[in-house]
Amino acid sequence: MDLLSRLNLEQQAAVEHGKGPALILAGAGSGKTRVITYRIAYLIRNAASRPENILAVTFTNKAADEMRQRVHGLLGPVRPAEPLISTFHSFCVRLLRREIHRIGYKPDFSIYDSDDQRRLVKRVLQELGKPQSVFQPGRTLSRISYAKSHSVPPASYAGQFPAVDAEDISLIYSRYNARLRSANSLDFDDLLLKAVEILHSFPERRDRYSDQFRYILVDEYQDTNVPQYNLLRLLTSRHDNLFVVGDEDQSIYKFRGATIRNILSFERDFPGARIIKLEQNYRSTKTILDVASAVVRNNTERKEKALWTRNRPGEAATCCRALSPRKEAAWVVGRIGSLLEDNPDLRLAILYRANFLSRNFEDVLLERGIPYAVVGSVAFFGRMEIKDMLAYLRVIFNPEDDVALLRIINTPARGIGATTVELLTRAALDKGIPVSRVLGEFAGDAQLAGRSHRALRRFRQQLEAWMAERDGAGVADVLRGVLEGTAYADMLRRQESSPEAESRIANIEELVRAAEEAEERGETVFEFLDRASLASELDHLDPKARVSLMTVHSAKGLEFDVVFLAGMEEGLFPHALSSSSTEELEEERRLCYVGITRAKERLFLSWTPFRRTFGRDLDGPASPSRFFDEMPFQLLQGWDAAGGFLEEDEEEYEDGQSDQEAEAPVPLKSGRPAAGRDTQDPPRNMQELRAYIQTTQAAGSAAGGRALRPGVRVRHAQFGDGIILKRERSGNDFKLTITFSRVGKKTLIERYARLKVL
């Protein structure tokens, strides 16, 4: 097969690029992955490089798997050696398992996931007597992680990130690191930092790896952070065959330390770099591309590029303003149902800004019996019972892993209560040794007697027995031994109603099976544990699932025939917590761009003014996302002249059923109406809707082109100035509830009120 014939000129140039650095600026859908995989195949096919001299780095395991498969597809699966296609993190783990002894760790280190990290931060806060009310574990942790992902050590924290409590954070950060160190454990950020440290401190190792990986290819380069950049620099010290592919418009991980600087200053960092732009989009219809481009064009921090396509125009994006999250879901799922009826092979996705939105969609999909796959919310490896089992494994293979030990020390309950645990950790802290050592000392102290010491002794014996068996037996056998020795299943049955317990037991069985399969593949325990630690739910995405639910972040790099972007309202998308600065807003906008450009054929956008976040009302109804305003309205179906959107869910409203539990009146916060908000009273059915359009158009002309909607400020000849709270139908007229600053709340008939919009 001629590799180059299936590529356009720019793609060919990229694939054929010889030695030296190259930056491929590749717009969405322009064949990024294609270029990387073809280049790998090209290098091998043309004997420019031996497979084992090639390293391709991605961000997710899913992307790595896909790349591997595509390379196999191009070259055929049987080769004497494989190119190494890996994520940043798993590449580092591989390196560290071999090299970390050089900086004083043992090769059997544990990897802490975010849950383990949280537990550790909490412990540190307790040790230091810092109140968790002030230093919320989650936030504190994210500040530590932010520092790490900028390669900022505790000592320079306060200098780098000034804040009133910077000294406190610095101290917590430093203690947190010390605890990790003594537990012979690394968190996600450490994987990169320690790999960099080793390559930096041991030039001989650096040269060795740099020699081996003579060709390095990086996907999604715009999302690399400082440690990742440093790693690439070290790995290219003996050559500069660094080939990176990226798109600054798709940079969405700034919050995690990704720095767009890496892409913007690539030419300076790697002199003589060749730059190739891929601007032809092969994925989406012209309409979808135009909508996406129109949005992202509003960013100032970007290189202007002209993404174009030969694809057909396609249909306009369809918009929906729903009266509740539930109805939004009903609309989306209704559309999905009929799309699938027409074409059962479609792949569809519901994308949203935040995970908690998945719930309504799941409910409705379940009710309608449409199979779906959710990505992200509860990962298999994140389940309590799986984490417990893995914690046992971690302790058995790395007894110094304090967090794992403390997790299982009394799970299932074995008589080692809080007081005893406190005693153990206090002693460990005082002596600066891992908890397991203290456990050994306490249990071995014949002086001590009593119930809790008997429990400690029994637990230590059990641990030792497992550890004695661990090397002879496989992981699966060790797991079975743990299950049996702890009667874990009995605990589950005691704790929960039977269906939950049985499903947890089934999960554990699945884990044991996975361990067996790993053994058959010849994996070591650590390879198994590493995979469990680095696995994300994204990796379990079933390619056969017709409907996938996930956050926009998770969707990066994926494509679907049809995309539903849900929750498109102010406060959620852009998120309220990311709307304070232009920088944050630009990241939200890029996120929106990523979401839209996942769609090949059709795009649907939905929002609701009445989303409630955990029980509490928001401050009044939400407005549609500002990103709507940035889209060309002629490319949006359902765009209403009054500036709102047509309700699209005819069935739901014409059968009248769901209208009974009618929506609460516009929940404006009393006393402080949301002035200036672009909201309106929801029509409840098609008649109201038609009437609504008529009157808003009529009222629009009567009131100087502005519609009478809740939130709008008006002036009345007698009552003075006020704000419209509610607008509802009353016979052939509309009744307005208005709160006037002078006379309070009044109800008026729109036709006679002669209001002037302010």
Add this chain to the structure above:
DNA sequence: GATTTACGCCTTTTT
């Protein structure tokens, strides 16, 4: 030490 109750936090995105 275990079980029950109350309180508070959370929901921005993730390897």
Add this chain to the structure above:
DNA sequence: GGCGTAAATC
């Protein structure tokens, strides 16, 4: 509104 942790009680 739901979950996990901390205090209160058995």
